[in-house]
Amino acid sequence: xxxxPRPAGDDTMILFSNINKxxxxxxxxxxxxxxxxxxxxxxxxxxxGSGKSTLIRTVNRLEEVKSGQLLFDxxxxxxxxxxxxxxxxxxxxxxxxxxxxxxxHLSVLENIMLSPMRVLGVKRADAxxxxxxxxxxxxxxxxxxxxxxxxxxxxxxxxxIARALAMEPPAMLFDEPTSALxxxxxxxxxxxxxxxxxxxxxxxxxxxxxxxxREVADRVWFMDAGRILEKADPEAFFKSPQHPRAQRFLxxxxxx
Amino acid sequence: MxxxxxxxxxxxxxxxxxxxxxxxxGGIVATLILSVLGIVLAFPLSVLLALARLSPWRLLxxxxxxxxxVVRGVPLLMVILxxxxxxxxxxxxxxxxxxxxLCTLVIYEGAYLxxxxxxxxxxxxxxxxxxxxxxxxxxxxxMWFVILPQALYNMLPSMLSQFISTxxxxxxxxxxxxxxxxxxxxxxxxxxxxxxxxxFFILAMTYYVVCFSLTQLAQWLERRIAHRRLGxxxxxxxxxxxxxxxxAVVNP
Amino acid sequence: MKDxxxxxxxxxxxxxxxLWHGLQETLKIAAGSWLLAMAMAVVLLVVRLTPSRxxxxxxxxxxxxxxxxxxxVQLMLWxxxxxxxxxxxxxxxxxxxxxxxxxxxxxxxxxxxxxxSEDMRSGLRSxxxxxxxxxxxxxxxxxxxMRHVMxxxxxxxxxxxxxxxxxxxxxxSSLAMAIGVAELTHAVKEIESQSFRTFEAYSMxxxxxxxxxxxxxxxxxxxxxxxxxxxxx
Numbered sequence: 001x002x003x004x005p006r007p008a009g010d011d012t013m014i015l016f017s018n019i020n021k022x023x024x025x026x027x028x029x030x031x032x033x034x035x036x037x038x039x040x041x042x043x044x045x046x047x048x049g050s051g052k053s054t055l056i057r058t059v060n061r062l063e064e065v066k067s068g069q070l071l072f073d074x075x076x077x078x079x080x081x082x083x084x085x086x087x088x089x090x091x092x093x094x095x096x097x098x099x100x101x102x103x104x105h106l107s108v109l110e111n112i113m114l115s116p117m118r119v120l121g122v123k124r125a126d127a128x129x130x131x132x133x134x135x136x137x138x139x140x141x142x143x144x145x146x147x148x149x150x151x152x153x154x155x156x157x158x159x160x161i162a163r164a165l166a167m168e169p170p171a172m173l174f175d176e177p178t179s180a181l182x183x184x185x186x187x188x189x190x191x192x193x194x195x196x197x198x199x200x201x202x203x204x205x206x207x208x209x210x211x212x213x214r215e216v217a218d219r220v221w222f223m224d225a226g227r228i229l230e231k232a233d234p235e236a237f238f239k240s241p242q243h244p245r246a247q248r249f250l251x252x253x254x255x256x
Numbered sequence: 257m258x259x260x261x262x263x264x265x266x267x268x269x270x271x272x273x274x275x276x277x278x279x280x281x282g283g284i285v286a287t288l289i290l291s292v293l294g295i296v297l298a299f300p301l302s303v304l305l306a307l308a309r310l311s312p313w314r315l316l317x318x319x320x321x322x323x324x325x326v327v328r329g330v331p332l333l334m335v336i337l338x339x340x341x342x343x344x345x346x347x348x349x350x351x352x353x354x355x356x357x358l359c360t361l362v363i364y365e366g367a368y369l370x371x372x373x374x375x376x377x378x379x380x381x382x383x384x385x386x387x388x389x390x391x392x393x394x395x396x397x398x399m400w401f402v403i404l405p406q407a408l409y410n411m412l413p414s415m416l417s418q419f420i421s422t423x424x425x426x427x428x429x430x431x432x433x434x435x436x437x438x439x440x441x442x443x444x445x446x447x448x449x450x451x452x453x454x455x456f457f458i459l460a461m462t463y464y465v466v467c468f469s470l471t472q473l474a475q476w477l478e479r480r481i482a483h484r485r486l487g488x489x490x491x492x493x494x495x496x497x498x499x500x501x502x503x504a505v506v507n508p
Numbered sequence: 509m510k511d512x513x514x515x516x517x518x519x520x521x522x523x524x525x526x527l528w529h530g531l532q533e534t535l536k537i538a539a540g541s542w543l544l545a546m547a548m549a550v551v552l553l554v555v556r557l558t559p560s561r562x563x564x565x566x567x568x569x570x571x572x573x574x575x576x577x578x579x580x581v582q583l584m585l586w587x588x589x590x591x592x593x594x595x596x597x598x599x600x601x602x603x604x605x606x607x608x609x610x611x612x613x614x615x616x617x618x619x620x621x622x623x624x625s626e627d628m629r630s631g632l633r634s635x636x637x638x639x640x641x642x643x644x645x646x647x648x649x650x651x652x653x654m655r656h657v658m659x660x661x662x663x664x665x666x667x668x669x670x671x672x673x674x675x676x677x678x679x680x681s682s683l684a685m686a687i688g689v690a691e692l693t694h695a696v697k698e699i700e701s702q703s704f705r706t707f708e709a710y711s712m713x714x715x716x717x718x719x720x721x722x723x724x725x726x727x728x729x730x731x732x733x734x735x736x737x738x739x740x741x
Contacts, residue, residue, distance in 0.1 A: 060390055083394060091392025101387035105405045115391040118401060149484075160387075167391060329675070329721030330714055331682035333693050338714075341706050424578035431686055438581060445588065453589035460577045460585050467576035 011038040012071070013171050013202045014059060019068035021054065021226075028054045030226040032068070036171070041203045043213040043234070046223035047249055052206045053098075055223070056173050059204070060093040061086065073170055091119050094164035094172035098180050100156045102148040102163070108135070109144040112163045120167065127166075134162040138192050154185025158192055171202035178209060210253065214238055222246045260454045267444050271462065274435045280354070282435030284462065290354065290436060291423045294361030295369070298422075299415075301362065302369035303408075307399060309374055320370075327367035332428055336360045340432060353434040357426065365422050372414045376407035413478040420470050424463070437462065523699050530695025531716060537612050537681040537691060542674060544617025549624035556629065567625070574622035579615075580683050586615040587687045612684035616677065623673045631666030632658060664735055671728025675721050692716060 014036040021029040028051050036042050044052045057063040058070060058078075065078045075089055103111050112131035116122040122130070135141045138158040148156055157177055164172060174193065178186040190212050197203055197216045207213065213220055213234050220237045222230040222245075229243045241247045264271075274282015281289070308320035327335065339360045343351050380403060388398040408415075430438040441459040445452050556567045574582065591599065591611065602610060635658060643653035685694040696713040700706045 062386055062390065087389075087392045087394050089392075090390055093390070095387075095390040097383060097387060097390075099381075099383050101381075101383035103384065103387070103402050103406075105409065114401060115388075115393065118397060119392040163391070325722070326714075326718060329679075329718040329725075331679040331693065331717060333682040333685065334710070334714055334717060337693070337697070338710055341710065420576075427578040427580040428683075430580065438578075438584075442584075452592050453585075456581070456585040456589040460581050463578055463581055464573060464576045468572065471572075471576060 010074075012036070013038045013040070013073055014204065015069075015071040016055075017069040017071075019055075019058065019070060020066050021058070021063065022066055028226050029058070029065075032226075032228055034221060034228055034231065036202060036204055038170075038202050039200050040218045041197045041201075041216055042205070042219045042221060043217040044204065044206045044221045044223060045208065045210070045213065045249075047252075049225075050223040051226040052223050053175055054226075056175050056204060056206050059173055060090050060095055062095075087119070091115070091167050092169050094167060094169035096157070096160050096164055096172065096174045096177050098176040100148075100153070100160045100180075102156055102160055104148050106147075107144070108140065108146050108148070108151070108159050111148070111159060112166045115163070116166050130166055131162070134165050135159075137165075137195070138162045139188070152185060153181045154188045157181065157185075157189045161189070161192055161196075165196075171204070172196065174203065174205040174207065176206050176208070178207065208253075210238065222249065224249070259451055260458060263444070263448070263451065263454055264458060270440050270444060271437065271458070274440050280352075280435050282437075283440045284437045284466070286354075286434075287423065287426045287436040288466075290357060290361065290426050290429070290434075291419065293358055294365055294426075295415075295419045295422050297358075297362045298365035298369055301366035302373050303404070305366060305370035306373035306377060309370065310377060312395065324367045324370060327364055328371075332360070332364055332425055333431065335364055336428060336432060339363070353429060353432045356432060357429040357434045361422060361425060364425065365418060368421070369415065369418050372411050372418060373407065376411035376414070377403055379410065380406055410481060412481060413474045416470065416474040416477060420467050420474070423467060423470075427463075523703065526690075526695045526699055527692075527712060530690060530692040533609065533684075533689060533691040533695075534681045535720075537609060537616065537684055537689070538678045540613035541617035541620060541681070542677055544613060545620035545624050545677060548618060548621030549628060552621060552625035553628050553632075556625070571622040571626060574619045575626075579619050579680055580686060582619050583612065583615045583683055583687060587611045608684065608687050608689045612681075612687065612689055616680050616683070620673060620677045620680070623676070624670060627666045627669035627673060628662065630669065631662040631664075634665050635661050664732070667728060667732045667735075671725060671731075674728070675724050678720060678724060679717070 012035055016032045016034045019029050019032040020027070032055060044055065046052050054063055058065050059072060061077050070077045072089065072093060077086075077089060102108075103114070106114060109128070109131050112134060113124070113127040116127045116130060117124060132141070132144065135144055138161055140155060140158055140162070143151060143155065143159070148159070151159065161172075161177075177193070178189050181189065186209065190209060193203070193205070193212070194216050205212075205217075217234045220230075220232055220234045221228050222232075222237070222241070222243065224245050230237065230241060230246050232242070237246070238250065241250055270283060272283045273285050274280065276282060280286075305320050305324060308316040309324065311317055336356065340356045343356060343359055384402055384406070385398055388402045393401065426434075426436050427438040429436050430442065433439065438459065441455055445455040448455065552567050552570065555563045577585075587608065591602070591607065594602070599607075639657055639661065640653060643657040648656065681691055682693040684691050685697075688694075690698075692713055696709045700709040703709065
């Protein structure tokens with residue numbers, strides 16, 4: 001697994017170069033060129049079907065790419081490689097799912113401990129300590145022995161974030177983390193994400209939560225029909241979006 | 257009809273343990289031993305077959321699929337005949353009817369049970385596999401730590417149903433003179449000759465009691481598991497308790 | 509396997525004839541019991557749908573008995589047990605007309621009816637509750653909503669299970685051998701004992717069974733695809 005050579009001092013975490021993807025005849029991603037720098041928080045928004053989830057899932061290769069290059073921390077994720085190499089790369093990319101996907105047969109603590117132990121080879125005692133620390137960080141220390149089915153949606157998502165953080169990834173990807181939550185639980189998850197951003201984590205989030213984007217994001221990407229139509233500073237984007245479709249999107253959102 | 261009780265009283269030992277100790281162990285005890293051994297030995301085979309059928313490698317997938325389809329398409333009697341014929345050739349010496357029957361059950365149940373396991377694995381939400389892979393687990397790691405523990409637990413009622421099927425399948429041992437319950441009943445009938453209905457009625461009722469109790473256990477288990485899995489809030493069960501998974505359970 | 513000689517059995521007219529007759533018997537039993545099973549299953553379903561609690565219990569008992577007692581034992585009970593209880597005239601008639609085949613069809617058919625009726629019942633119950641409500645809300649009567657809304661969906665849902673159980677039914681025909689019916693497995697054993705060509709004889713039977721089973725599964729698959737509800741999961 002040879003990283004692509006890059007200039008010294010390069011602070012690019014994720015680089016999309018001419019990414020294209022088709023599902024049969026339907027083009028899901030079209031000529032995507034974008035960059036997430038280290039420590040940056042990027043929010044990707046757009047109408048449903050715009051390809052935002054597809055885009056974020058290409059980063060850890062949960063979706064394949066037809067053409068183009070995707071670099072994560074210098075590594076070409078979509079290059080042909082042995083599965084062991086891909087697994088290793090994935091273990092360095094934190095991913096949080098819309099439907100949490102916690103492992104129901106394991107307790108909260110075990111959910112967080114499993115992958116550091118079995119994928120990274122961390123010793124049990126260290127994994128446990130790390131897990132306890134992360135639970136405290138997401139505010140769920142008292143739920144260590146509980147099982148996912150006993151937690152609310154917001155609690156489950158916070159555990160899912162802790163599970164991803166346990167791998168100590170240099171970047172975290174969030175695929176609509178609050179879309180499956182009842183409104184009163186959205187806040188608790190967003191505040192964890194806000195905390196991560198303040199601590200300097202590189203984050204790429206697909207979300208509809210515009211207030212969160214305004215507060216926390218460094219850049220906003222607006223996508224429609226598989227293309228990134230606008231990349232802007234959040235304040236600028238929300239005050240006066242340039243692209244007509246972005247304008248329509250924001251006015252539709254505000255209409256509710 | 258009262259002769260039913262007389263027959264039971266006179267022959268209960270034969271029905272229970274066959275001609276033991278003056279002969280090999282038989283009767284219902286032999287039936288149960290054969291069934292338990294059969295399903296226990298079939299289980300690891302079934303997990304391997306299921307994993308092979310779901311594996312990304314064609315070299316594993318195709319032979320496994322062919323084996324399962326063949327066993328599902330051929331009557332149990334034919335499998336018994338094949339095993340009876342091939343095993344002595346492969347091992348080099350004669351084998352008892354009991355061993356033949358056991359091998360047959362392991363192969364036959366292995367194939368059917370593998371369908372149950374496969375259904376269990378495929379019934380899990382895709383998100384589980386995705387989450388495990390996203391964390392960096394390999395295919396086998398994902399199976400071992402995340403998928404199989406859930407699938408096997410969810411499929412316990414179906415596996416119990418397969419065990420019940422195995423008990424019913426042991427009756428075919430009669431055809432190759434295995435000393436189990438049906439054989440014992442036939443022995444009694446051949447002695448008495450005048451009360452065939454009563455004898456076979458006893459036989460049918462004995463199996464009924466055993467299998468029915470186990471079926472009730474399976475239904476209770478299913479309710480428990482549904483309750484656990486979906487959280488206390490919503491334990492959905494179907495009215496008769498057993499929601500049928502994809503039909504892999506077969507009556508022989 | 510030295511000298512695998514399939515032709516050695518096929519060429520000899522008696523063996524070919526035995527095989528052919530065996531296959532015919534198997535198909536006869538399979539077809540006969542399938543028809544009986546389907547007919548009985550519909551009867552059971554209709555009886556169960558009536559509001560009577562007694563009817564529910566009776567059908568539940570029927571199903572419970574036939575699913576928990578091994579099929580071979582049911583066959584034996586019919587052939588050795590119930591046969592002996594029949595009036596002499598009936599016994600005489602049966603013995604003169606292939607009692608073994610008839611009783612096999614009866615036993616296997618009634619047994620499988622229990623499974624078929626459960627499959628149909630599951631098919632009916634897997635329809636979301638809203639369907640019946642919607643049909644009634646639109647003004648359909650009980651029979652109308654059954655005919656136009658419920659049964660079409662129920663049958664589509666039940667097809668995979670029915671196909672699987674049809675294959676079981678077909679395979680169960682081999683059990684008739686235990687009471688002396690000269691069906692395929694029996695024929696093959698006879699050929700084997702006469703010719704000592706075990707491997708070839710068994711292979712023939714295996715292939716024939718496989719072909720028939722796969723045919724049934726293929727027909728089932730075709731039926732499910734043909735009548736599939738577009739876009740359903």
